[in-house]
Each structure stands twice: as C-alpha cells, then as structure tokens.
Amino acid sequence: MDFRSDNVTGAHPKVLEALVAANRESVSSYGEDPISARVTRKLSEIFETDCTVFPVATGSAANALALATMTPPWGAIFCHEVSHVAVDECGAPEFFTGGAKLVNLGGKGGKIEAGEIEARGGAGKGVVHHVQPASVSITQATEFGTVYRQDEIAAIGAACKRHGLRYHMDGARFANALVTLNRSPADLTWRAGIEALSFGATKNGALGVEAVVLFDKTMAAEFELRRKRAGHLFSKMRFLSAQLEAYLEGDLWLANARHANAMAKRLADGLARLPGSKLENEVEANEIFVRLPEAAVAGLEHEGFKFYRWDGAQFLRLVTAWNTEVQAVDAFLAAAKRLLAANAA
Numbered sequence: 001m002d003f004r005s006d007n008v009t010g011a012h013p014k015v016l017e018a019l020v021a022a023n024r025e026s027v028s029s030y031g032e033d034p035i036s037a038r039v040t041r042k043l044s045e046i047f048e049t050d051c052t053v054f055p056v057a058t059g060s061a062a063n064a065l066a067l068a069t070m071t072p073p074w075g076a077i078f079c080h081e082v083s084h085v086a087v088d089e090c091g092a093p094e095f096f097t098g099g100a101k102l103v104n105l106g107g108k109g110g111k112i113e114a115g116e117i118e119a120r121g122g123a124g125k126g127v128v129h130h131v132q133p134a135s136v137s138i139t140q141a142t143e144f145g146t147v148y149r150q151d152e153i154a155a156i157g158a159a160c161k162r163h164g165l166r167y168h169m170d171g172a173r174f175a176n177a178l179v180t181l182n183r184s185p186a187d188l189t190w191r192a193g194i195e196a197l198s199f200g201a202t203k204n205g206a207l208g209v210e211a212v213v214l215f216d217k218t219m220a221a222e223f224e225l226r227r228k229r230a231g232h233l234f235s236k237m238r239f240l241s242a243q244l245e246a247y248l249e250g251d252l253w254l255a256n257a258r259h260a261n262a263m264a265k266r267l268a269d270g271l272a273r274l275p276g277s278k279l280e281n282e283v284e285a286n287e288i289f290v291r292l293p294e295a296a297v298a299g300l301e302h303e304g305f306k307f308y309r310w311d312g313a314q315f316l317r318l319v320t321a322w323n324t325e326v327q328a329v330d331a332f333l334a335a336a337k338r339l340l341a342a343n344a345a
C-alpha cells in the first residue's frame, strides 16, 4: 500500500479515455485547438470570471513561470520556508525570474501570516542595495496538509495590495483545499486578491498537466512568451487540454479530491486513537504528518507499506489520493495498532 505521495497514482480512466477520444483527426496546434478553447471557457465559468488559461507539463513549471511573470530579476518573492517553490523546485523560480530572491517566512502549519507581509512587504524598497519586494506565493493546500481559510488568503491579499506586491497561489492541491472549505473557487482566489493560480490536476487524477490560470489578464502576453521560451508550449496542446477537460467534466476533480480527503480523515482518525501515535498537524486535506516510535515505523516498512520519513525525522508523511482504497487505509491502521502494541509491551 503506497502512501508516499499523490504523485504515485495512475491517471483516472476518464482522463485516459479523453486522450483516446482526442486522438482523432487533425486540429490546430500550439493551443489553438477547440479543446483548449473549451477548457478556458470551463475554468472561466468555474472561477466566475474571464481568465486566461495556460496548460503546462508540471507544477514546478506552473509556479516558476507564473512567478517569473510577476517578479523582476531584482525582486523578492515572499514564501513559506517549507514551500515547494523554496524547497523542491531546484531553483526554478530563481532561474526563470532571472535571479529573484525567495524570502522564506515562518508560520504555523506551513502557512504564512498577513502580519509578516505587512511588516516586510515594503522593506528595502528604493534602496539600491536591497532586493525589491515584488510578489508573494502561498500554497493551497499547504505542504503540511493544512488549508488557508478565505479570510487568511484575503488578509495576505490586502497586505499585498498595500505594498504593491503580486500575489500567486501554488494550487497543486487546490481541489483538496476547495472541498474542505465551504467557499467558491472565486472566493478562494481572485476575490481574495490572487492574480495567478497554478491549478493542479496531476496529483488528483490527470496523467500530467497543470494549468496556470491568470486572473489578471495583463500578464497573459508576457506569460505566453515565457512559456514558449521555457519549452512548455506543447505543439499537440490538445492532449494536455483533453486531460483538463475530462478532469473538470461532471466535477470529477471535486469527487476525486473529496475521496482523497475522506481517506486521509479515516487514516488520521484511526491513528489519533492509537496510543504512541502523534499527529503533527491538523489534517485538512490529503496529507498526514504523524510521529510513531522507530520500531513501529521500521515494522511498517518491513511489511511493505510505502511512505516518506519526512526530513529524516521520526515523523512520517502519509498522502492519500483519488484512488486510495479503504482496505489500504484499514490495513495500515491494523498494522500500526499491532506494531505499537508490540512496541509498548
């Protein structure tokens, strides 16, 4: 049973069927096809505003290209110290911006706080020796499996506005956050100040596609050039867009996220009841961080359960996904219970 990441799953059958269905006749290339046009219309409908949509291959590309469009080479990008853009993109944001500096902030549960942006958003402005505050990036759901509430997103947005900062959301797991909160996609993005969203699909059932959704269309022309020169303008864009169309069709994206989150809650609730097990964070989406005695961790690994030991610590990251089975969750819980009891004996 594999709880390493939602990246380890296959693609949803409906996504694969859509690829086969798209594999007919010739269509215009480089995003000029009818499927890509339908995806833009669909996302504009979902977000209740006229937005521009740019499919790319990976979440790192979505983040780095969006931030490059929002940040000059001499700029500062404020982000959380555990954020994917800061930790897991091998310097892509720094590379694609031409050298902008990621300024890492703290914050409980992987969430930055508006007060930090208020306090630091103007620091060094006009001082030639200093990087110039330019943009803010938040992750929704965060790398610690928590979720920004609408008022938290809006408070950061207000601070960005006061300081003239651009505002980006890494939404690799946006669907998982959305289904947790009883708010609209618009409320959780542009109405709260977000100007560019990396809209995730790969982890939640697509084969390999993410979309940069620009709510501020003035950035579209530059983003398009940056996407091309980064090698992310697919000639057969229909095959990325077909995945997104299937992903959005009939709210498949929401059903997949609800299932992943429900499996995470089942797993977290079960772990919380086990003596010797300690949850590190609130489980608000599909990621669980739990501390277990080393003997139990080694036992779970020995029994074939797959997960990441996080940052080498004794705590584990467990990730559920659109196709996680109840039986897998219950098997993990039964093994953990048995190993913890043996460890305590």
Ligand SMILES: Cc1ncc(COP(=O)(O)O)c(C=O)c1O
Pocket: 007, 057, 058, 059, 060, 061, 084, 139, 142, 143, 170, 172, 173, 202
């Ligand atoms: C929070 C977050 N953002 C972005 C990404 C994008 O990653 P990738 O470039 O691997 O698609 C990931 C990958 O898992 C992620 O966890």
Ligand SMILES: C[C@@H](O)[C@H](N)C(=O)O
Pocket: 004, 005, 006, 007, 084, 088
């Ligand atoms: C790089 C790794 O963290 C990946 N983003 C994941 O969440 O599994």
